[in-house]
Amino acid sequence: MNYFKEKSRLLFPLLLLLLWQAVSTLGLLPSSKIPSPVQIISGIKELALVGLPSGSSLFMHCFESLLRVTAGFTMAAAIGIPLGILIGWLRFLRNMLTPIIETIRPIPPLAWIPLAILWFGIGFKSAAFIIFLGCFFPILLSTISGVLSVDKILIEAAKTLGAKEKKIFLNVLVPAATPSIFTGIRIGLGIGWMTLVAAEFTGVKSGYGLGYMIMVARDIQRPDLVIGGMATIGLMGYLLDVALRKLEARMLQWR
Amino acid sequence: MTLELRNLRKTYTDGTGEGSVDALSTINLTVREGEFLSVVGPSGCGKSTMLRIIAGLEQPTTGAVFINGEQLEDPWGRVGFVFQEYALFPWRTVSENVEFGLELKNIPGKERRRKALEYINKFGMGGFEDTYPRDLSGGMKQRVAIARTLITNPSIILMDEPFGSLDSQTRNALQEFLLTVWQNSRKTIIFVTHNIDEAVFLSQRVIGFSDRPGSIKLSLEIGIPAPRDRTSADFNRYRKEILSFLQQQSTAGR
Amino acid sequence: MFNNRNQLSLLHSRLFTTLLFCLILVFNSACSQSKSERTKIRLGYIQSDLHHLPAFVAMEKGFFQQQGLDVEVAGAFRAGPELMSAFAAQELDVGYVGLAPAITAVANNNIPVRLIAQVNTEGSAIVVSRARPGSSVADLKGAMIAIPGHATMQDFLLRKALKNAGIPVEQVKILVLKPPEMIPALTGKDIDAFIAWEPYPSKALTENKGKILLYSSQIWPDHPCCVIVAGEEFLQTRHSDVEKLIIAHNQACRFIKDRRAEAIDIGVKYTGMDRATIETALGHITYHGLLDKQYTSEYVDFLKVLRYIKQDISDALLAKMLKR
Numbered sequence: 001m002n003y004f005k006e007k008s009r010l011l012f013p014l015l016l017l018l019l020w021q022a023v024s025t026l027g028l029l030p031s032s033k034i035p036s037p038v039q040i041i042s043g044i045k046e047l048a049l050v051g052l053p054s055g056s057s058l059f060m061h062c063f064e065s066l067l068r069v070t071a072g073f074t075m076a077a078a079i080g081i082p083l084g085i086l087i088g089w090l091r092f093l094r095n096m097l098t099p100i101i102e103t104i105r106p107i108p109p110l111a112w113i114p115l116a117i118l119w120f121g122i123g124f125k126s127a128a129f130i131i132f133l134g135c136f137f138p139i140l141l142s143t144i145s146g147v148l149s150v151d152k153i154l155i156e157a158a159k160t161l162g163a164k165e166k167k168i169f170l171n172v173l174v175p176a177a178t179p180s181i182f183t184g185i186r187i188g189l190g191i192g193w194m195t196l197v198a199a200e201f202t203g204v205k206s207g208y209g210l211g212y213m214i215m216v217a218r219d220i221q222r223p224d225l226v227i228g229g230m231a232t233i234g235l236m237g238y239l240l241d242v243a244l245r246k247l248e249a250r251m252l253q254w255r
Numbered sequence: 256m257t258l259e260l261r262n263l264r265k266t267y268t269d270g271t272g273e274g275s276v277d278a279l280s281t282i283n284l285t286v287r288e289g290e291f292l293s294v295v296g297p298s299g300c301g302k303s304t305m306l307r308i309i310a311g312l313e314q315p316t317t318g319a320v321f322i323n324g325e326q327l328e329d330p331w332g333r334v335g336f337v338f339q340e341y342a343l344f345p346w347r348t349v350s351e352n353v354e355f356g357l358e359l360k361n362i363p364g365k366e367r368r369r370k371a372l373e374y375i376n377k378f379g380m381g382g383f384e385d386t387y388p389r390d391l392s393g394g395m396k397q398r399v400a401i402a403r404t405l406i407t408n409p410s411i412i413l414m415d416e417p418f419g420s421l422d423s424q425t426r427n428a429l430q431e432f433l434l435t436v437w438q439n440s441r442k443t444i445i446f447v448t449h450n451i452d453e454a455v456f457l458s459q460r461v462i463g464f465s466d467r468p469g470s471i472k473l474s475l476e477i478g479i480p481a482p483r484d485r486t487s488a489d490f491n492r493y494r495k496e497i498l499s500f501l502q503q504q505s506t507a508g509r
Numbered sequence: 510m511f512n513n514r515n516q517l518s519l520l521h522s523r524l525f526t527t528l529l530f531c532l533i534l535v536f537n538s539a540c541s542q543s544k545s546e547r548t549k550i551r552l553g554y555i556q557s558d559l560h561h562l563p564a565f566v567a568m569e570k571g572f573f574q575q576q577g578l579d580v581e582v583a584g585a586f587r588a589g590p591e592l593m594s595a596f597a598a599q600e601l602d603v604g605y606v607g608l609a610p611a612i613t614a615v616a617n618n619n620i621p622v623r624l625i626a627q628v629n630t631e632g633s634a635i636v637v638s639r640a641r642p643g644s645s646v647a648d649l650k651g652a653m654i655a656i657p658g659h660a661t662m663q664d665f666l667l668r669k670a671l672k673n674a675g676i677p678v679e680q681v682k683i684l685v686l687k688p689p690e691m692i693p694a695l696t697g698k699d700i701d702a703f704i705a706w707e708p709y710p711s712k713a714l715t716e717n718k719g720k721i722l723l724y725s726s727q728i729w730p731d732h733p734c735c736v737i738v739a740g741e742e743f744l745q746t747r748h749s750d751v752e753k754l755i756i757a758h759n760q761a762c763r764f765i766k767d768r769r770a771e772a773i774d775i776g777v778k779y780t781g782m783d784r785a786t787i788e789t790a791l792g793h794i795t796y797h798g799l800l801d802k803q804y805t806s807e808y809v810d811f812l813k814v815l816r817y818i819k820q821d822i823s824d825a826l827l828a829k830m831l832k833r
Contacts, residue, residue, distance in 0.1 A: 012523055031619070033597060053659050054816035122686070122699040156312050157342035160335060161356040161407055171358075175346045203694070205653065205684050215685070219658045220613045220817045221590050221620075254346045254387040 035224040043228035052213050052225060062236060064208035065196055068124060072131025072199070073192050080139035080188070081181060085174065087140075088147025101140070109133040110198045122203035130202065134195035135188040142184025146177030179255065182248045189244060193237040210236075256410045258286040258309070258443065262318035265304050277468035278304045282318070284462070284471060286411075289441040293454035295497060296464025297504050302447045305469075306413045309445070310336045322410070335404035335412040335442075339419045341396040343388040349375060349399050350384040356407035374402040378432070394425040401436065411443045418453065430456055438481075451501075455493045456483055463500050473500050550750065551583035553592050554605040557780045559708045559787065560629045560735045561605040563761035563796055565779045566772060570764065572757035578750060596620050602743040603754060609661045611738050612809060615830060616818035621741040624800055624830050626755050628735035632794035633663055633725035634710035635670065637702040638695050639718070646674035646723060652701035655686040655694060660817040662734055663704045663725075665808060670728045692718050706734070708782055708790035715785045724793055731795075733804050755798060762796040802831055 017037050023029050024036030031039060048058045087094050109130045116126035150173055158172045200211030210233050217225035263282040268275040279301040286292055294302045307313045309320055311327070311334065320327040327333070343352050353371040362370075375384050378398045388396055397417055404412060418426045434457060437444055448454050454461045455477055463473030475496065479489050550573075554561040567573050573580040583601055586592040589610025595601045597620050605628055614620040635646070635654075642648065649671070656664045671678055686694060691703040696718050703709075704725075713719030725732060737758065744751055765772040769791065776787040806827060812818045 015524075030597070050816060117690070117693075121697055122684070122690075122694055151342075153338055153340055153342045154344060157336065157338060157344075158355070159312065160310050161403065162333075162359045163355075167359060171355075172344065175344070178346070203684060203686055203690070203699070205682070205699075207682075207684065212685070216659045218590055219610075220660045221593060221610065221618045222819065223618065252346075254348075254389065 033223070035227060039224045040227050040231065043222070043224035044231060047213070047225060047228050047232070052216055052222075053207075056208060056213070058213075058232065060208045061210050061213045062232065064204075064206055065200070065210040065233075066236075068127045068199060068209070069131050069189075069192055069196060071124070071128040072133075073135045073189055075128070075132045076135035076139050076188060076192065077185060080136050080184075081143050084140045084143025084181075084184075085147055085177065088144045088177070089169065089173065094144075101137075105137045105141075109195045110201075113198070113202055117202055123205040126202040127199040127204070127209075130199035131192045131195050134199075135192035137188075138191055139181075139184040139188040142187065143177065143181050146180025146184070147173060149180065150176040179252055182244075182252065186241060186244050186248070189240060190237060193233070193240060196233065256288050256323050256443070258284075258411055258445075259321040259324075260284040260305070260309070260318065261321060263305065263308060263315045263320070264317045265301065265308065265313070266316045279308075279315075280468035280470045282469075282471060286443060286445065289443055290460065291437055291444045291458045292446065293458035293461045294445065294447045294464065295449070295451065295454055295461060295501065296469055297466050297501065298449075300464040300467050300504075301469035302464050303415050306336075306415050306445065306447055309411070310334050310413055312336075333409055333411070335407065335409035337397070337400050337404055337412065337414040337417045339416045341388070341393075341400050341420075343396055343399055343403075345388050348385045348387055349380060349391070352388070352399055353403045353406055355403060359407075370406060371402075374406055375399075378402050378436075392425070393421045394429055397421070397429060398432065401433070405436070405440065405442075409442070411445065414444065414446045416447055416449065419449070426450075426453070433457065434481075451494055451497050452485060454497065455479075455490060456485060461493075461497060463497065463504070466504050472504070473497070548579055550578055550580045550747075550754070551600065551602045552580050552604070553582070553584040553586060553595055553601045555589065555592065555607075556585035556587060558605075558706075558735075559776055559780050559782075559790055560607075560632055560706060560794065562765055562772065562776055562779075562791075562794075563628060563758050564605045565775050566761040566764050567757045569775050569778075570761070572760045572764075573754070576753035576757050578753055578757070580754075590614075593618070593620055593622075596622055596738070596740055599740070601740065603737060603739050603751075605735060605737055607662060608733050608736050608805065608808060609658075609812075611736055612805075612812060612830075613660060613818060615826070616809075616812070622738040622830075623741060623744055624736050624805070625739045625744070625751060626737040626758055626798040627733060627800050628737055628758075628796065628798075630731050630733055630795045630797070631724070631726040632707045632734055632790075633666060633704060634707070634793065635667070635702060635704045635722040635728075636691075636695070636710050636713045636719040637722045638698075639720050641701060641720075644722065646670050647676060649674075649702060649722075650676055650680050651682075653682045653684060653699070655684055655691050655700045655703035655705075657688050657705055658685055660812055660815070662732070662808070663706065665811045666725050666728050666732070667704045668811075670723060673728070692716070695719055707794055708780060708786050711790035711793070712782065712786045714789060715783070726793070731801075731804070733801065733808065736800065759798045762798060765791070765796050800831055802827070805831065 021037045024031065024034070029036070035043070046052075051057045087097055112130060112133055116129045120126035120129055154172055154176055155168055158168050163172070197211035197214060200209040200215070204212040210229060214226055214229040217229055260282050263279060264277075265279040266275050266277050282305060294305070296302050304313065308315050322333070344355065347355070350368060350371045353374055354367040357367040357370060372384060375381060378401070380395060380398055383391070383395065388399070391399070400417075418429050421429065430453060446454070446457060458477055461473070461475045461477060462471050463475070464470070465472045475493065477493055479487070479493070484490060552564065554564050568580065568582070584592070584595055586595070589607045592601070592604050592606050593610050593614035596604065596614070597618065611622065611624060615622060654667065656667060658664065667683070668678060671681065684700065686700070686703070688705040688709045691700070691705055691709060692713050694700045695703060695713070702722065710721055714721065739751055773784060773787050773791060776791065777784055780787065809818070809827060
């Protein structure tokens with residue numbers, strides 16, 4: 001029963017792909033605007049075997065992009081989680097910082113690019129900074145919300161057992177907020193991965209990056225490679241999320 | 256250790272200082288050492304508030320709590336508390352929950368585990384030490400909560416309708432269980448409940464609150480020797496007396 | 510096959526949505542194919558691009574009108590690929606664009622356009638920071654050099670220059686930047702050199718932020734740069750108008766040569782850059798309307814070798830592209 005359910009979830013996307021290919025083959029969808037699924041798959045093959053630019057392998061593009069995202073994401077978690085816990089825990093801090101946070105948060109990472117280049121120059125650091133901005137706010141906000149929504153009764157129970165501030169903070173507040181923090185991490189990573197293309201607009205010195213690769217594909221007008229690149233980004237983002245979910249399930253097995 | 260509440264009052268004011276609610280009105284109470292005291296009263300009369308003040312979770316507006324004549328400044332750890340909603344730490348196993356209080360006393364891991372297992376087995380939860388709370392029934396959870404409190408050796412244990420979330424069969428079983436625990440440990444227990452049967456079955460004395468703002472209007476010694484039979488005439492007599500007191504309280508307020 | 514009616518109706522609604530989506534797509538593309546004859550000529554160019562000065566001059570001086578043509582600017586695009594996409598969307602009849610995006614559009618994307626005239630030759634340069642020692646391409650060993658994009662004429666010119674100086678491409682580091690970002694990157698020491706089209710090299714000169722290492726005319730004399738492309742259908746149905754357009758274009762090219770001061774004014778107006786920069790830049794760009802098959806062919810070979818173009822653009826295709 002489970003097996004069938006899983007397979008039937010693939011049914012709809014598969015049908016869509018077939019329909020798309022049919023419409024393309026019939027010439028109803030011009031391939032200069034929308035390449036067919038077959039063209040895209042052969043495009044991905046080309047990206048993997050030949051590389052774009054020629055000789056730059058898809059693997060290296062993925063790897064470099066992963067490095068940038070890891071750097072930005074790790075910074076965002078390293079700052080966002082402790083800061084979020086403090087903001088959730090201390091009311092005066094919350095009152096002080098909330099207006100600033102809420103003003104900066106709506107600014108899209110893309111808009112920070114000129115500043116990023118000004119501060120960090122062209123290359124890895126400014127790209128990681130843009131990604132950091134994408135990851136940071138979901139992580140921060142989820143952490144704050146996680147701390148604020150800790151069941152008061154757990155803290156009271158700890159108090160009556162004799163726990164002081166530090167013990168309550170480390171052994172009740174933080175573990176209780178962890179599910180929310182994990183959610184924030186997953187969302188943050190997803191958004192950070194999405195800002196990859198924008199981040200690589202800051203200039204790629206190493207010559208590798210999925211966003212960079214898509215830019216080249218667009219420059220030489222290969223929409224099939226553009227979409228192939230997009231598909232790769234989507235697939236990798238999906239795999240990253242799956243990995244995080246697995247980690248979450250292991251660490252939060254008590255749920 | 257005798258517990259004394261002297262002139263306890265609690266008034267809640269809202270932020271503007273305009274509206275205020277008197278939750279507790281002048282409580283004076285003395286609890287003997289080792290006494291099992293039940294507290295009954297209409298909803299919202301302040302019994303939980305009194306309990307929380309004793310535990311240090313809230314501050315009284317006037318009055319104070321005294322143990323052996325000394326004002327109780329820092330009740331944390333001296334007064335145990337069992338909540339209706341169990342309040343187990345969901346990320347900790349049964350054993351880790353029970354060990355919590357011992358961690359505060361810097362007892363090393365192996366020793367903690369050993370002591371926790373002692374209680375777990377004694378309370379009939381053997382085999383569940385590495386289970387998470389989400390896999391436990393309500394009755395089991397409350398047993399873990401009681402073990403968690405008991406292991407820290409508090410002089411007084413407060414219980415706020417601890418069996419309120421349980422079905423009646425589990426409830427009865429846990430009442431038997433609690434009685435055994437009390438008989439073995441002789442802790443002072445203050446037990447808030449809505450269930451008159453429960454109060455009569457468990458306690459040596461029952462106090463009754465008036466409607467809000469609550470004050471103590473009834474203090475009834477239950478003179479039935481153990482084991483108490485819930486169907487006996489004596490039992491019924493006490494039950495009726497408390498019931499009529501409560502009925503008076505609800506109409507008095509109108 | 511399905512457990513319950515809910516699953517069935519869910520599938521139904523999804524199928525319906527899919528069908529609707531497809532129908533909209535088909536309808537949309539069918540509609541855009543039925544453009545009837547228009548008297549207007551929809552022209553596109555790259556915004557702020559000094560290489561497209563003949564277009565600006567022809568419009569300002571009324572050369573198109575004198576030929577009896579009603580030219581409307583259908584778009585000032587940010588880059589070549591975008592302009593070529595407009596052809597695919599059938600929103601342009603004629604475009605001033607780099608040879609690079611024109612060729613890749615035809616080779617990679619089957620966009621039906623033909624080259625009808627040259628716009629300019631030369632007009633690019635390699636710029637290095639003023640403090641950098643050495644004055645030849647050989648001194649670029651180990652440098653970080655910015656190009657405006659892969660497969661551009663500047664990409665080709667750089668590689669040609671390196672090859673001429675005997676430096677393997679692996680001994681320099683190439684990165685892609687948009688030309689407006691190049692001068693700040695140079696002064697900020699993020700790059701050691703860049704190659705870009707005018708007026709950026711001249712801007713580096715007039716702002717004292719760089720020095721010219723080599724002009725593109727020294728790398729590949731008379732090399733093609735920008736061209737005019739026209740849609741195939743437009744070319745076939747309004748051939749005489751195309752010829753008139755080219756006459757106006759040539760007139761504009763001559764104007765730039767003969768009446769330099771006014772040409773500079775128009776250049777300043779359309780690029781937004783200062784007079785000194787435009788004046789210097791115009792000294793290094795040659796505007797004329799003659800296409801050269803051999804040069805175009807050499808550039809196409811570059812694209813093929815570096816695998817920037819997908820299909821084998823044979824001589825026949827190239828000939829067809831150049832045929833008017």
